Amino acid sequence: MFSHDMWQRTSDLMSAVHRHPFVVALGDGTLDRDRFAFYMVQDGRYLEAYSKVLATASARATDPADAAFWAQSAHTALAAERLLHAGYIEELGADAKALATSPTCLAYASYLQATALTAPYEVIAAAVLPCFWIYQDVGTALLRHAGDANGHPYGKWISTYADPGFAASVEQAKGIADRLAAAADGDTREAMAQAYCRAAAYEWMFWDSAWRRETWPTQQWLAP
Numbered sequence: 001m002f003s004h005d006m007w008q009r010t011s012d013l014m015s016a017v018h019r020h021p022f023v024v025a026l027g028d029g030t031l032d033r034d035r036f037a038f039y040m041v042q043d044g045r046y047l048e049a050y051s052k053v054l055a056t057a058s059a060r061a062t063d064p065a066d067a068a069f070w071a072q073s074a075h076t077a078l079a080a081e082r083l084l085h086a087g088y089i090e091e092l093g094a095d096a097k098a099l100a101t102s103p104t105c106l107a108y109a110s111y112l113q114a115t116a117l118t119a120p121y122e123v124i125a126a127a128v129l130p131c132f133w134i135y136q137d138v139g140t141a142l143l144r145h146a147g148d149a150n151g152h153p154y155g156k157w158i159s160t161y162a163d164p165g166f167a168a169s170v171e172q173a174k175g176i177a178d179r180l181a182a183a184a185d186g187d188t189r190e191a192m193a194q195a196y197c198r199a200a201a202y203e204w205m206f207w208d209s210a211w212r213r214e215t216w217p218t219q220q221w222l223a224p
C-alpha cells in the first residue's frame with residue numbers, strides 16, 4: 001500500500017524528526033520561548049498557504065466525499081489551528097509578528113502551492129499527506145512521553161495533534177492517497193512518492209529552521 005511504502009521509505013527521516021532538538025525540547029517542555037515564537041509565526045504563515053492547497057485539492061477531487069474531506073480540513077487548518085496560534089502568539093507578544101517569513105517556510109509553502117496548481121490530483125493528495133501524518137506521529141509520541149498535557153508548557157500544541165479526532169482525519173487522508181495510488185499508472189505513482197518524500201523532507205527542515213531561527217543570508221543587503 002502507498003502509505004505503508006512511504007512510511008518505510010521515510011523511516012530514517014522520521015527517526016531524525018523524533019530526535020531533533022526542537023522536537024525533543026518541545027516534548028520535555030524545555031524549548032525556549034524565542035524558538036517557539038519563531039516556530040508559531042512561521043507556522044501561521046504556512047497554514048494560510050496550506051489551507052489554500054487543501055481548498056485546491058477539494059476543487060480538484062473527483063470523489064465528492066474526498067472533496068468534502070479536503071474542504072473540511074482546509075477549514076480546520078484555518079480555524080482550529082489559527083486559534084491555537086492566536087493564543088500562543090498573543091502570549092508571545094508583538095515582536096513575533098514582525099518576523100520575516102523564513103526561506104524554509106516560503107520554500108515548503110511555495111512547493112505545495114505550485115503542486116496544487118500544476119500537478120495531477122493524485123500527486124496533490126500525496127504532497128499534503130506528510131503534514132497530517134508526521135504531526136500526528138510527533139503529537140502522540142510527545143503525549144506518551146509527557147504522560148499528561150495538562151500543566152505542560154506546550155500542552156495545547158501536544159493535545160491538538162495527539163487528539164483521537166485528528167487521528168481519524170489522518171486515516172482518511174491516508175485512505176484517499178492509498179485509493180488514488182492503487183488506481184494510478186506507474187509514472188503517476190512514482191510522482192506521488194516523490195511528492196510525499198519532498199514534503200516529508202520539508203517537515204524536518206521546518207523544525208530545523210525554527211531551531212536555528214533561520215534568516216535570509218541576503219538580509220545584510222536587503223531587508224526580507
Ligand SMILES: Cc1ncc(C[n+]2csc(CCO)c2C)c(N)n1
Nearest residue numbers: 043046050073076077131132135206
Ligand atoms: C509545518 C507544519 N506541518 C504540519 C502541520 C500540521 N497541520 C497543519 S494543517 C493540518 C490539517 C488540518 O488540520 C495539519 C495536520 C503544521 N501545523 N505545520
